[in-house]
Amino acid sequence: MSTANGLREVAVVSSAQIQKRVIEDQSEPEFVTPLINEARDAVGFTQADIGFTCSGSSDFVAGQAFSFVMTIDGVGPVPPISESHVEMDGAWALYEAWIKIQTGAADTALVYSYSKSSPGSLRDVLATQLDPYYQAPLWPDAFAIGGLQARALLDAGRISEADMAEAAATAQTNAVDNPHAVRSGATTAEALLATDYVADPLRRHDLPAGADGGIAVVLAAGDHARQAVERPAWIRGLDHRIDSHQIGARDLTQAPSVALAAEKVGLGADKVDHAELHGAFSFQQLLLEQTLGLDPASTTINPGGGALVGNTMMAAGLMRIADAAAAVRSGRADRAVAHATSGPCMQQNLLCVLEGD
Amino acid sequence: MADELLSAPMTIEYPFTRTTGPVIGAFLTGLREGVVLGIKRADGSVVCPPTEYDPETGDALTEMVELTDTGHVMSWTWSGEVREHQPFDRPYALALIQIDGADTAMLHGVDVDGPEAMSTGMRVKARWRSEREGHIRDIACFEPEVTP
Known part of the structure; x- marks a missing residue:
């Protein structure tokens, strides 16, 4: 059919x-x-x-x-x-x-x-995914590379450190009952903001878990x-797009490949009940919510905490699709979107729209 | 059954060489001479470090231009933990540096005492290694530009 x-x-x-x-x-x-x-x-x-x-x-x-x-x-x-x-x-x-x-x-x-x-040491191994002539020989670690994107977003006024802490606190609090979470517990943005920087402007809670x-x-x-199964989670849109490998040639405050993938899967055609976003860093989750135009008032976003409470390299993106599909199969959502990312500063992005009958 | 095990020598090697090509190669050769090169896009903007293709459109690029070794910080992170292989044996700032005359940024370290000495937009200048070999680390790092 x-x-x-x-x-x-x-x-x-x-x-x-x-x-x-x-x-x-x-x-x-x-x-x-x-x-x-x-x-x-x-x-x-x-x-x-x-x-x-x-x-x-x-x-x-x-x-x-x-x-x-x-x-x-x-x-x-x-x-x-x-x-x-x-x-x-x-x-x-x-x-x-x-x-x-x-x-x-x-x-x-x-x-x-x-x-x-x-x-x-994954944060060091990830240097090998960078440009082999201009960037990898400097062995920048993944937290510092993430920090460059965070600073760009902060300088542009797109987000604040308090926004980042709020996203992290929400994720950790949501994750209390998530058996797959590796960073969970009820907390507040105020408590997280009081902690020290690990890679200024990033604190521990902003980093991938x-x-x-x-x-x-x-x-x-x-x-x-x-x-x-009684209620299959149908894949109604699936698309992946890529931005330049040169992080210095990108506007790091934007995620054009996310926006393009969203257009291709027709995300805006109907309401989204449930979103599973692969934002490994707190600011990346904020950038994704902004780019996809998701409103927490009408969309359940990362109810288990998402990648912010557990970011298994190579698997965290497929986990988002599996979790979104489970929400559709159980009847908790009629229409869900899952996002996966790969590469430095969310270079490559995939979106999957899932719907029930 | 023979009780003597046969053995043969085996050396793991990569019996090939790579060329860095006409654009990356020219840039690296420039570094050896203490010169920073960029490459022009169709709209006249300049990509530095240069790529063989337009990072957005994928169009082939060929027109190299000579730039300076000064620029400003577009973004930065404080790398407070000393890690293996990195340019410094002490904490430093990792930064995206837009070389004067370029429209994109180069990734490199900035040598300052602490994060309070860093700010977006600050002027920096390359500190060259005295012995250079055509490698991105021929630039030892960047440092705050001292205005005379």
């Missing part, structure tokens, strides 16, 4: 995730395999029912070439499966799987992503989705 625009109807039908400050006693395949089983079992699928499998992870974080190959053993690749991998957040693996289903080459897909960054974790999601087209 296809929609008016000729695209196949594809839904997110199940998901399973784990996120902890540190996953000490398990390797990536050991903590990802149970997630894959849980997501497939939830809809009664075995790997034989999966038409395409796509994963997202990073060799730079794992510190090992072709590190993703080991988790494929957890999928069950015998007899041979149709499989791919992206060195991107799992949200982009989901995009590839969605395209695969659109081509008709598959009716169902398993998508998963993960990282265990705790054994290394580093975590180890993983997420697995099952996609299904048309009747496959209807048979799998």
